[in-house]
Amino acid sequence: MKDEDIDLSDIPEQDNNFFREATLVLPKPKVVVTLRVDADIIAWFKAKGKGYQTVMNAVLKEWVEQHRTNRA
Numbered sequence: 001m002k003d004e005d006i007d008l009s010d011i012p013e014q015d016n017n018f019f020r021e022a023t024l025v026l027p028k029p030k031v032v033v034t035l036r037v038d039a040d041i042i043a044w045f046k047a048k049g050k051g052y053q054t055v056m057n058a059v060l061k062e063w064v065e066q067h068r069t070n071r072a
Contacts, residue, residue, distance in 0.1 A: 030057075 045052040 045056050048055060
C-alpha cells in the first residue's frame with residue numbers, strides 16, 4: 001500500500017504541542033537465556049516462520065498475565 005492510499009481521515013493531525021509534551025517510551029530490553037524446550041514445541045513455533053521467538057515470548061507473557069490476574 002502506498003502512503004497516499006492510506007485513509008487518515010479518522011486520525012487527528014498532531015501539532016507541535018503534542019510532540020513537546022510527548023514522552024518517549026522505549027521497550028524493555030530482552031534478556032538472553034538458554035531454555036530447554038521439547039523438540040515438537042520448538043518445531044511448531046519455528047514452522048510459523050520468521051519471528052517465532054517473539055511469538056513464543058508473547059505466548060509466555062500472556063500466560064503470566066492470565067495467572068497474575070487469576071491469583072489477584
